[in-house]
Amino acid sequence: MLIVMQSHASEAEVRAVCDRIESLGLKAHPIPGAGRTAIGITGNDGAIDLGVLESMPGVIECIRGCHVFPDAVVAGRGEEPHWLYTVVFDGRELWGEASDPTLKVSVEAWEPYLDPA
Secondary structure (H helix, E strand, O other): OEEEEOOOOOHHHHHHHHHHHHHOOOEEEEEEOOOOEEEEEEOOOOOOOOHHHHOOOOEEEEEEEEEOOHHHHHOOOOOOOEEEEEEEEEHHHHHOOOOOOOOEEEEEEEHHHOOOO
């Protein structure tokens, strides 16, 4: 599992996300990059409820990993594993600076639904 931080996320925001991960009994692995920091999560024996992390300040995306693609199963094509992403948008990014600063929108998207930028 991987958490991607916003490019302008502060060190305090990164540390707060790492602390929250570790409070869940997991291990946080910050990965600083040129443009943004990612945080790897290890130590889980099963699924993790990322809802507690998605809404934290500075978090832009939670990469959940590969999962059975429901569309393929319904169409009778088998499991066809695909990546599942959660992207969090700050209300100001969507509706401008006059928007309520506490608003966030989370979108879970299967990789086949995404177009390359």
